[in-house]
Amino acid sequence: MNTFEDHTQDIERLTVTKPYVIGLCIMEQKALFGIVDARGEVLASESVLMEDYPDPTTFAFDVCDKILPMVERCGGMEKIKAMGISACSGNNMNGCIENPANLSWKGKISLAKMFQGCLAIPVSLMNDATAAAMGEMAFGNAHGLQNFVAIIMNMGLGSGIFVNNRIVRGYSGRVGEIGHTTIFPGGRPCGCGNRGCLESYVSRRGIIGNMQDLLRQRPEVATPLRDIPVEELTIEDIVQACEAGDEMALECLRYTGDILGKALVPVANFINPEAFILCGMVGSVCGKYMQKAILEALNNNQFFPMRWQTRVLVSDLKLDEAPLLYASAEAWNTKVNG
Ligand SMILES: [Zn+2]
Structure with a gap:
Protein backbone atom coordinates (compact mmCIF):
# COMPACT_ATOMS: atom_id res chain seq x y z
CA MET A 1 0.00 0.00 0.00
CA ASN A 2 1.32 3.39 -0.94
CA THR A 3 1.30 5.57 2.17
CA PHE A 4 2.53 8.59 0.19
CA GLU A 5 -0.46 9.10 -2.08
CA ASP A 6 -0.56 12.33 -4.01
CA HIS A 7 -3.21 14.53 -2.46
CA THR A 8 -2.47 17.61 -4.59
CA GLN A 9 -5.92 17.50 -6.18
CA ASP A 10 -7.68 17.06 -2.83
CA ILE A 11 -5.70 19.97 -1.36
CA GLU A 12 -6.65 22.17 -4.33
CA ARG A 13 -10.28 21.13 -4.01
CA LEU A 14 -10.47 21.83 -0.30
CA THR A 15 -8.66 25.16 -0.26
CA VAL A 16 -10.30 26.99 -3.17
CA THR A 17 -13.09 29.42 -2.25
CA LYS A 18 -16.28 29.21 -4.23
CA PRO A 19 -17.94 32.59 -3.82
CA TYR A 20 -20.58 32.31 -6.56
CA VAL A 21 -23.51 30.18 -7.69
CA ILE A 22 -25.36 30.00 -11.00
CA GLY A 23 -29.11 30.60 -11.00
CA LEU A 24 -31.55 29.69 -13.78
CA CYS A 25 -35.21 30.62 -13.58
CA ILE A 26 -37.50 29.10 -16.19
CA MET A 27 -40.67 31.16 -16.60
CA GLU A 28 -43.55 30.91 -19.06
CA GLN A 29 -42.11 33.29 -21.62
CA LYS A 30 -38.42 33.51 -20.83
CA ALA A 31 -35.60 31.89 -18.92
CA LEU A 32 -33.33 34.15 -16.88
CA PHE A 33 -29.88 32.95 -15.81
CA GLY A 34 -26.76 34.44 -14.26
CA ILE A 35 -24.08 34.44 -11.60
CA VAL A 36 -24.98 35.49 -8.06
CA ASP A 37 -22.85 35.95 -4.94
CA ALA A 38 -23.75 35.04 -1.35
CA ARG A 39 -25.18 38.50 -0.60
CA GLY A 40 -27.55 38.33 -3.54
CA GLU A 41 -25.57 40.56 -5.85
CA VAL A 42 -26.10 39.64 -9.50
CA LEU A 43 -22.71 39.72 -11.25
CA ALA A 44 -23.93 38.80 -14.72
CA SER A 45 -27.23 37.77 -16.24
CA GLU A 46 -28.85 37.00 -19.57
CA SER A 47 -32.15 35.62 -20.81
CA VAL A 48 -33.58 33.57 -23.67
CA LEU A 49 -37.12 33.28 -24.99
CA MET A 50 -38.81 29.97 -24.23
CA GLU A 51 -40.65 29.99 -27.59
CA ASP A 52 -37.26 29.47 -29.28
CA TYR A 53 -36.80 26.15 -27.45
CA PRO A 54 -39.44 23.49 -28.12
CA ASP A 55 -36.77 20.93 -27.17
CA PRO A 56 -35.33 20.96 -23.59
CA THR A 57 -32.00 19.37 -24.63
CA THR A 58 -31.24 22.17 -27.09
CA PHE A 59 -32.30 24.63 -24.39
CA ALA A 60 -29.81 23.13 -21.89
CA PHE A 61 -26.92 23.16 -24.40
CA ASP A 62 -27.61 26.72 -25.54
CA VAL A 63 -27.98 28.08 -22.00
CA CYS A 64 -24.72 26.35 -20.98
CA ASP A 65 -23.01 27.95 -24.00
CA LYS A 66 -24.15 31.35 -22.77
CA ILE A 67 -23.29 30.65 -19.12
CA LEU A 68 -19.69 29.52 -19.71
CA PRO A 69 -18.33 32.93 -20.89
CA MET A 70 -20.05 34.57 -17.88
CA VAL A 71 -18.35 32.06 -15.60
CA GLU A 72 -14.97 32.82 -17.22
CA ARG A 73 -15.47 36.55 -16.61
CA CYS A 74 -16.13 35.78 -12.93
CA GLY A 75 -12.90 33.80 -12.46
CA GLY A 76 -13.67 30.36 -13.91
CA MET A 77 -15.69 27.32 -12.92
CA GLU A 78 -13.61 26.72 -9.77
CA LYS A 79 -15.27 29.83 -8.31
CA ILE A 80 -18.76 28.36 -8.75
CA LYS A 81 -20.21 26.33 -5.88
CA ALA A 82 -23.28 24.95 -7.56
CA MET A 83 -26.26 25.75 -9.78
CA GLY A 84 -29.89 26.24 -8.76
CA ILE A 85 -32.79 25.95 -11.19
CA SER A 86 -36.36 27.04 -10.49
CA ALA A 87 -39.33 26.20 -12.70
CA CYS A 88 -43.04 25.68 -12.32
CA SER A 89 -43.69 21.96 -11.81
CA GLY A 90 -40.06 21.45 -10.77
CA ASN A 91 -39.51 18.54 -8.40
CA ASN A 92 -36.60 18.88 -6.00
CA MET A 93 -36.59 15.17 -5.20
CA ASN A 94 -35.69 13.97 -8.69
CA GLY A 95 -34.37 17.13 -10.39
CA CYS A 96 -37.09 16.92 -13.05
CA ILE A 97 -39.71 19.27 -14.43
CA GLU A 98 -42.88 17.17 -14.45
CA ASN A 99 -45.69 17.81 -16.93
CA PRO A 100 -45.38 21.61 -16.81
CA ALA A 101 -48.74 23.27 -17.45
CA ASN A 102 -47.28 26.58 -18.63
CA LEU A 103 -44.41 25.35 -20.85
CA SER A 104 -44.49 23.63 -24.23
CA TRP A 105 -42.29 20.80 -22.88
CA LYS A 106 -44.16 17.61 -22.14
CA GLY A 107 -43.63 14.74 -19.69
CA LYS A 108 -40.77 14.40 -17.25
CA ILE A 109 -37.66 16.37 -18.15
CA SER A 110 -34.40 15.59 -16.30
CA LEU A 111 -33.13 19.15 -16.52
CA ALA A 112 -30.84 19.06 -13.45
CA LYS A 113 -29.02 16.05 -14.92
CA MET A 114 -28.60 17.79 -18.30
CA PHE A 115 -26.97 20.85 -16.71
CA GLN A 116 -24.87 18.72 -14.40
CA GLY A 117 -23.58 16.90 -17.50
CA CYS A 118 -22.73 20.17 -19.26
CA LEU A 119 -21.23 22.13 -16.37
CA ALA A 120 -19.85 19.39 -14.09
CA ILE A 121 -21.08 21.09 -10.88
CA PRO A 122 -23.86 20.07 -8.47
CA VAL A 123 -27.27 21.20 -9.75
CA SER A 124 -30.47 21.42 -7.74
CA LEU A 125 -33.90 22.04 -9.20
CA MET A 126 -37.09 23.09 -7.43
CA ASN A 127 -40.48 24.53 -8.14
CA ASP A 128 -40.76 28.29 -8.46
CA ALA A 129 -42.77 28.76 -5.25
CA THR A 130 -40.39 26.81 -3.03
CA ALA A 131 -37.49 28.67 -4.66
CA ALA A 132 -39.27 31.96 -3.87
CA ALA A 133 -39.50 31.01 -0.19
CA MET A 134 -35.79 30.11 -0.15
CA GLY A 135 -34.93 33.38 -1.92
CA GLU A 136 -37.06 35.56 0.36
CA MET A 137 -35.42 33.81 3.32
CA ALA A 138 -31.90 34.36 1.95
CA PHE A 139 -32.21 37.85 0.47
CA GLY A 140 -35.67 39.29 1.11
CA SER A 315 -41.48 41.33 -1.53
CA ASP A 316 -39.24 44.32 -2.09
CA LEU A 317 -36.57 42.57 -4.14
CA LYS A 318 -35.91 44.17 -7.54
CA LEU A 319 -38.49 42.81 -9.97
CA ASP A 320 -35.97 41.99 -12.69
CA GLU A 321 -33.58 40.23 -10.29
CA ALA A 322 -35.94 38.39 -7.92
CA PRO A 323 -36.49 35.27 -10.12
CA LEU A 324 -32.74 34.81 -10.46
CA LEU A 325 -32.12 35.30 -6.74
CA TYR A 326 -34.87 32.77 -5.97
CA ALA A 327 -33.37 30.20 -8.36
CA SER A 328 -29.87 30.69 -6.94
CA ALA A 329 -30.81 30.44 -3.23
CA GLU A 330 -31.05 26.64 -3.06
CA ALA A 331 -27.66 26.25 -4.77
CA TRP A 332 -25.93 27.35 -1.56
CA ASN A 333 -27.33 24.27 0.19
CA THR A 334 -26.00 21.74 -2.31
CA LYS A 335 -23.08 19.53 -1.31
CA VAL A 336 -19.82 19.89 -3.20
CA ASN A 337 -18.54 16.43 -3.97
CA GLY A 338 -15.23 17.40 -5.51
ZN1 LIG B 1 -56.83 24.65 -10.88
Whole structure:
Protein backbone atom coordinates (compact mmCIF):
# COMPACT_ATOMS: atom_id res chain seq x y z
CA MET A 1 0.00 0.00 0.00
CA ASN A 2 1.32 3.39 -0.94
CA THR A 3 1.30 5.57 2.17
CA PHE A 4 2.53 8.59 0.19
CA GLU A 5 -0.46 9.10 -2.08
CA ASP A 6 -0.56 12.33 -4.01
CA HIS A 7 -3.21 14.53 -2.46
CA THR A 8 -2.47 17.61 -4.59
CA GLN A 9 -5.92 17.50 -6.18
CA ASP A 10 -7.68 17.06 -2.83
CA ILE A 11 -5.70 19.97 -1.36
CA GLU A 12 -6.65 22.17 -4.33
CA ARG A 13 -10.28 21.13 -4.01
CA LEU A 14 -10.47 21.83 -0.30
CA THR A 15 -8.66 25.16 -0.26
CA VAL A 16 -10.30 26.99 -3.17
CA THR A 17 -13.09 29.42 -2.25
CA LYS A 18 -16.28 29.21 -4.23
CA PRO A 19 -17.94 32.59 -3.82
CA TYR A 20 -20.58 32.31 -6.56
CA VAL A 21 -23.51 30.18 -7.69
CA ILE A 22 -25.36 30.00 -11.00
CA GLY A 23 -29.11 30.60 -11.00
CA LEU A 24 -31.55 29.69 -13.78
CA CYS A 25 -35.21 30.62 -13.58
CA ILE A 26 -37.50 29.10 -16.19
CA MET A 27 -40.67 31.16 -16.60
CA GLU A 28 -43.55 30.91 -19.06
CA GLN A 29 -42.11 33.29 -21.62
CA LYS A 30 -38.42 33.51 -20.83
CA ALA A 31 -35.60 31.89 -18.92
CA LEU A 32 -33.33 34.15 -16.88
CA PHE A 33 -29.88 32.95 -15.81
CA GLY A 34 -26.76 34.44 -14.26
CA ILE A 35 -24.08 34.44 -11.60
CA VAL A 36 -24.98 35.49 -8.06
CA ASP A 37 -22.85 35.95 -4.94
CA ALA A 38 -23.75 35.04 -1.35
CA ARG A 39 -25.18 38.50 -0.60
CA GLY A 40 -27.55 38.33 -3.54
CA GLU A 41 -25.57 40.56 -5.85
CA VAL A 42 -26.10 39.64 -9.50
CA LEU A 43 -22.71 39.72 -11.25
CA ALA A 44 -23.93 38.80 -14.72
CA SER A 45 -27.23 37.77 -16.24
CA GLU A 46 -28.85 37.00 -19.57
CA SER A 47 -32.15 35.62 -20.81
CA VAL A 48 -33.58 33.57 -23.67
CA LEU A 49 -37.12 33.28 -24.99
CA MET A 50 -38.81 29.97 -24.23
CA GLU A 51 -40.65 29.99 -27.59
CA ASP A 52 -37.26 29.47 -29.28
CA TYR A 53 -36.80 26.15 -27.45
CA PRO A 54 -39.44 23.49 -28.12
CA ASP A 55 -36.77 20.93 -27.17
CA PRO A 56 -35.33 20.96 -23.59
CA THR A 57 -32.00 19.37 -24.63
CA THR A 58 -31.24 22.17 -27.09
CA PHE A 59 -32.30 24.63 -24.39
CA ALA A 60 -29.81 23.13 -21.89
CA PHE A 61 -26.92 23.16 -24.40
CA ASP A 62 -27.61 26.72 -25.54
CA VAL A 63 -27.98 28.08 -22.00
CA CYS A 64 -24.72 26.35 -20.98
CA ASP A 65 -23.01 27.95 -24.00
CA LYS A 66 -24.15 31.35 -22.77
CA ILE A 67 -23.29 30.65 -19.12
CA LEU A 68 -19.69 29.52 -19.71
CA PRO A 69 -18.33 32.93 -20.89
CA MET A 70 -20.05 34.57 -17.88
CA VAL A 71 -18.35 32.06 -15.60
CA GLU A 72 -14.97 32.82 -17.22
CA ARG A 73 -15.47 36.55 -16.61
CA CYS A 74 -16.13 35.78 -12.93
CA GLY A 75 -12.90 33.80 -12.46
CA GLY A 76 -13.67 30.36 -13.91
CA MET A 77 -15.69 27.32 -12.92
CA GLU A 78 -13.61 26.72 -9.77
CA LYS A 79 -15.27 29.83 -8.31
CA ILE A 80 -18.76 28.36 -8.75
CA LYS A 81 -20.21 26.33 -5.88
CA ALA A 82 -23.28 24.95 -7.56
CA MET A 83 -26.26 25.75 -9.78
CA GLY A 84 -29.89 26.24 -8.76
CA ILE A 85 -32.79 25.95 -11.19
CA SER A 86 -36.36 27.04 -10.49
CA ALA A 87 -39.33 26.20 -12.70
CA CYS A 88 -43.04 25.68 -12.32
CA SER A 89 -43.69 21.96 -11.81
CA GLY A 90 -40.06 21.45 -10.77
CA ASN A 91 -39.51 18.54 -8.40
CA ASN A 92 -36.60 18.88 -6.00
CA MET A 93 -36.59 15.17 -5.20
CA ASN A 94 -35.69 13.97 -8.69
CA GLY A 95 -34.37 17.13 -10.39
CA CYS A 96 -37.09 16.92 -13.05
CA ILE A 97 -39.71 19.27 -14.43
CA GLU A 98 -42.88 17.17 -14.45
CA ASN A 99 -45.69 17.81 -16.93
CA PRO A 100 -45.38 21.61 -16.81
CA ALA A 101 -48.74 23.27 -17.45
CA ASN A 102 -47.28 26.58 -18.63
CA LEU A 103 -44.41 25.35 -20.85
CA SER A 104 -44.49 23.63 -24.23
CA TRP A 105 -42.29 20.80 -22.88
CA LYS A 106 -44.16 17.61 -22.14
CA GLY A 107 -43.63 14.74 -19.69
CA LYS A 108 -40.77 14.40 -17.25
CA ILE A 109 -37.66 16.37 -18.15
CA SER A 110 -34.40 15.59 -16.30
CA LEU A 111 -33.13 19.15 -16.52
CA ALA A 112 -30.84 19.06 -13.45
CA LYS A 113 -29.02 16.05 -14.92
CA MET A 114 -28.60 17.79 -18.30
CA PHE A 115 -26.97 20.85 -16.71
CA GLN A 116 -24.87 18.72 -14.40
CA GLY A 117 -23.58 16.90 -17.50
CA CYS A 118 -22.73 20.17 -19.26
CA LEU A 119 -21.23 22.13 -16.37
CA ALA A 120 -19.85 19.39 -14.09
CA ILE A 121 -21.08 21.09 -10.88
CA PRO A 122 -23.86 20.07 -8.47
CA VAL A 123 -27.27 21.20 -9.75
CA SER A 124 -30.47 21.42 -7.74
CA LEU A 125 -33.90 22.04 -9.20
CA MET A 126 -37.09 23.09 -7.43
CA ASN A 127 -40.48 24.53 -8.14
CA ASP A 128 -40.76 28.29 -8.46
CA ALA A 129 -42.77 28.76 -5.25
CA THR A 130 -40.39 26.81 -3.03
CA ALA A 131 -37.49 28.67 -4.66
CA ALA A 132 -39.27 31.96 -3.87
CA ALA A 133 -39.50 31.01 -0.19
CA MET A 134 -35.79 30.11 -0.15
CA GLY A 135 -34.93 33.38 -1.92
CA GLU A 136 -37.06 35.56 0.36
CA MET A 137 -35.42 33.81 3.32
CA ALA A 138 -31.90 34.36 1.95
CA PHE A 139 -32.21 37.85 0.47
CA GLY A 140 -35.67 39.29 1.11
CA ASN A 141 -38.38 40.10 3.60
CA ALA A 142 -38.41 36.61 5.14
CA HIS A 143 -34.83 37.00 6.35
CA GLY A 144 -34.68 35.74 9.92
CA LEU A 145 -38.23 34.33 9.92
CA GLN A 146 -38.60 30.66 10.90
CA ASN A 147 -42.27 30.15 9.99
CA PHE A 148 -43.63 31.83 6.88
CA VAL A 149 -45.35 31.19 3.58
CA ALA A 150 -44.25 32.83 0.32
CA ILE A 151 -47.26 33.37 -1.93
CA ILE A 152 -46.01 33.62 -5.50
CA MET A 153 -48.38 35.21 -7.95
CA ASN A 154 -47.66 35.29 -11.68
CA MET A 155 -49.54 33.48 -14.45
CA GLY A 156 -50.41 31.01 -11.69
CA LEU A 157 -50.50 31.03 -7.89
CA GLY A 158 -48.32 28.85 -5.66
CA SER A 159 -46.80 28.84 -2.22
CA GLY A 160 -43.47 27.96 -0.64
CA ILE A 161 -43.58 26.99 3.02
CA PHE A 162 -41.06 27.29 5.86
CA VAL A 163 -41.96 25.59 9.15
CA ASN A 164 -39.63 25.52 12.16
CA ASN A 165 -36.90 27.04 9.99
CA ARG A 166 -37.07 24.23 7.43
CA ILE A 167 -38.46 24.28 3.94
CA VAL A 168 -41.41 21.91 3.52
CA ARG A 169 -40.96 19.62 0.52
CA GLY A 170 -43.93 17.29 0.88
CA TYR A 171 -44.27 13.57 0.30
CA SER A 172 -43.64 13.57 -3.45
CA GLY A 173 -41.95 16.96 -3.79
CA ARG A 174 -45.15 18.71 -4.93
CA VAL A 175 -45.95 20.95 -1.98
CA GLY A 176 -47.81 24.26 -1.75
CA GLU A 177 -50.27 24.02 -4.66
CA ILE A 178 -52.66 26.46 -3.03
CA GLY A 179 -53.70 27.86 -6.43
CA HIS A 180 -55.72 24.74 -7.16
CA THR A 181 -57.91 24.93 -4.07
CA THR A 182 -61.56 25.15 -5.12
CA ILE A 183 -63.03 28.38 -3.74
CA PHE A 184 -66.05 28.90 -6.03
CA PRO A 185 -67.43 25.47 -7.03
CA GLY A 186 -68.49 25.56 -10.69
CA GLY A 187 -66.72 28.94 -11.13
CA ARG A 188 -64.20 30.06 -13.76
CA PRO A 189 -62.39 27.26 -15.62
CA CYS A 190 -58.77 26.69 -14.51
CA GLY A 191 -55.78 25.44 -16.52
CA CYS A 192 -55.76 22.30 -14.34
CA GLY A 193 -59.13 21.16 -15.69
CA ASN A 194 -61.20 22.03 -12.61
CA ARG A 195 -63.46 25.01 -12.09
CA GLY A 196 -63.42 27.70 -9.44
CA CYS A 197 -59.78 27.31 -8.38
CA LEU A 198 -58.20 30.13 -6.34
CA GLU A 199 -55.71 30.66 -9.18
CA SER A 200 -58.56 31.61 -11.53
CA TYR A 201 -59.26 34.66 -9.32
CA VAL A 202 -55.86 35.44 -7.79
CA SER A 203 -53.18 35.53 -10.52
CA ARG A 204 -52.43 37.67 -13.58
CA ARG A 205 -55.38 36.21 -15.48
CA GLY A 206 -57.54 36.10 -12.34
CA ILE A 207 -57.09 39.78 -11.45
CA ILE A 208 -57.76 40.86 -15.05
CA GLY A 209 -60.93 38.70 -14.95
CA ASN A 210 -61.99 40.37 -11.68
CA MET A 211 -61.50 43.80 -13.27
CA GLN A 212 -63.46 42.83 -16.39
CA ASP A 213 -66.32 41.55 -14.19
CA LEU A 214 -66.39 44.79 -12.20
CA LEU A 215 -66.46 46.94 -15.35
CA ARG A 216 -69.40 44.91 -16.69
CA GLN A 217 -71.29 44.88 -13.37
CA ARG A 218 -70.96 48.63 -12.76
CA PRO A 219 -71.49 50.35 -16.13
CA GLU A 220 -72.43 53.58 -14.33
CA VAL A 221 -69.02 54.02 -12.65
CA ALA A 222 -66.54 56.16 -14.57
CA THR A 223 -62.94 54.98 -14.75
CA PRO A 224 -60.08 55.61 -17.20
CA LEU A 225 -59.90 51.81 -17.58
CA ARG A 226 -62.99 52.03 -19.80
CA ASP A 227 -60.79 53.68 -22.45
CA ILE A 228 -58.97 50.35 -22.86
CA PRO A 229 -60.80 47.58 -24.78
CA VAL A 230 -61.90 45.17 -22.05
CA GLU A 231 -60.11 42.20 -23.66
CA GLU A 232 -56.81 44.12 -23.79
CA LEU A 233 -56.62 45.06 -20.10
CA THR A 234 -53.30 44.27 -18.41
CA ILE A 235 -52.09 44.10 -14.82
CA GLU A 236 -49.93 47.15 -15.57
CA ASP A 237 -53.07 49.12 -16.57
CA ILE A 238 -54.78 48.15 -13.31
CA VAL A 239 -51.75 49.01 -11.14
CA GLN A 240 -51.32 52.33 -12.97
CA ALA A 241 -54.99 53.16 -12.30
CA CYS A 242 -54.51 52.27 -8.61
CA GLU A 243 -51.49 54.56 -8.44
CA ALA A 244 -53.64 57.36 -9.87
CA GLY A 245 -56.23 56.67 -7.14
CA ASP A 246 -58.90 55.13 -9.42
CA GLU A 247 -61.54 53.75 -7.06
CA MET A 248 -62.61 50.90 -9.32
CA ALA A 249 -59.10 49.56 -9.82
CA LEU A 250 -58.52 49.82 -6.08
CA GLU A 251 -61.75 47.92 -5.47
CA CYS A 252 -60.63 45.18 -7.88
CA LEU A 253 -57.47 44.58 -5.84
CA ARG A 254 -59.36 44.83 -2.55
CA TYR A 255 -61.77 42.17 -3.86
CA THR A 256 -58.83 39.99 -4.96
CA GLY A 257 -57.18 40.47 -1.56
CA ASP A 258 -60.40 39.49 0.19
CA ILE A 259 -60.56 36.22 -1.77
CA LEU A 260 -56.90 35.46 -1.06
CA GLY A 261 -57.23 36.36 2.63
CA LYS A 262 -60.12 33.93 3.08
CA ALA A 263 -58.20 31.21 1.24
CA LEU A 264 -55.24 31.73 3.58
CA VAL A 265 -57.33 31.12 6.71
CA PRO A 266 -56.84 27.32 6.77
CA VAL A 267 -53.15 27.77 5.94
CA ALA A 268 -52.73 30.16 8.88
CA ASN A 269 -54.77 27.88 11.16
CA PHE A 270 -52.72 24.80 10.16
CA ILE A 271 -49.19 26.11 10.32
CA ASN A 272 -49.37 29.30 12.41
CA PRO A 273 -46.96 31.36 10.24
CA GLU A 274 -45.35 34.59 11.36
CA ALA A 275 -45.87 36.08 7.90
CA PHE A 276 -47.21 35.63 4.41
CA ILE A 277 -44.91 37.20 1.82
CA LEU A 278 -46.52 38.24 -1.47
CA CYS A 279 -44.06 37.82 -4.31
CA GLY A 280 -43.78 37.08 -8.02
CA MET A 281 -44.15 39.82 -10.63
CA VAL A 282 -47.92 40.20 -10.06
CA GLY A 283 -47.79 39.74 -6.28
CA SER A 284 -45.01 42.30 -5.93
CA VAL A 285 -46.72 45.06 -7.93
CA CYS A 286 -50.30 44.41 -6.74
CA GLY A 287 -49.41 43.43 -3.17
CA LYS A 288 -49.57 46.83 -1.50
CA TYR A 289 -53.12 47.34 -2.81
CA MET A 290 -54.19 43.92 -1.48
CA GLN A 291 -52.43 43.83 1.92
CA LYS A 292 -55.18 45.47 3.99
CA ALA A 293 -57.99 43.37 2.46
CA ILE A 294 -55.98 40.18 2.98
CA LEU A 295 -55.38 41.04 6.65
CA GLU A 296 -59.05 41.85 7.23
CA ALA A 297 -60.35 38.72 5.51
CA LEU A 298 -57.77 36.55 7.27
CA ASN A 299 -58.38 37.93 10.73
CA ASN A 300 -62.16 38.13 10.47
CA ASN A 301 -62.23 34.41 9.74
CA GLN A 302 -59.25 32.86 11.49
CA PHE A 303 -59.52 30.74 14.64
CA PHE A 304 -60.11 33.39 17.29
CA PRO A 305 -57.05 32.89 19.57
CA MET A 306 -54.71 33.06 16.57
CA ARG A 307 -56.00 36.34 15.12
CA TRP A 308 -53.82 39.41 14.44
CA GLN A 309 -50.55 37.53 14.76
CA THR A 310 -49.60 36.88 11.14
CA ARG A 311 -48.07 39.67 9.09
CA VAL A 312 -48.76 40.18 5.39
CA LEU A 313 -45.64 41.50 3.64
CA VAL A 314 -44.79 42.31 0.02
CA SER A 315 -41.48 41.33 -1.53
CA ASP A 316 -39.24 44.32 -2.09
CA LEU A 317 -36.57 42.57 -4.14
CA LYS A 318 -35.91 44.17 -7.54
CA LEU A 319 -38.49 42.81 -9.97
CA ASP A 320 -35.97 41.99 -12.69
CA GLU A 321 -33.58 40.23 -10.29
CA ALA A 322 -35.94 38.39 -7.92
CA PRO A 323 -36.49 35.27 -10.12
CA LEU A 324 -32.74 34.81 -10.46
CA LEU A 325 -32.12 35.30 -6.74
CA TYR A 326 -34.87 32.77 -5.97
CA ALA A 327 -33.37 30.20 -8.36
CA SER A 328 -29.87 30.69 -6.94
CA ALA A 329 -30.81 30.44 -3.23
CA GLU A 330 -31.05 26.64 -3.06
CA ALA A 331 -27.66 26.25 -4.77
CA TRP A 332 -25.93 27.35 -1.56
CA ASN A 333 -27.33 24.27 0.19
CA THR A 334 -26.00 21.74 -2.31
CA LYS A 335 -23.08 19.53 -1.31
CA VAL A 336 -19.82 19.89 -3.20
CA ASN A 337 -18.54 16.43 -3.97
CA GLY A 338 -15.23 17.40 -5.51
ZN1 LIG B 1 -56.83 24.65 -10.88
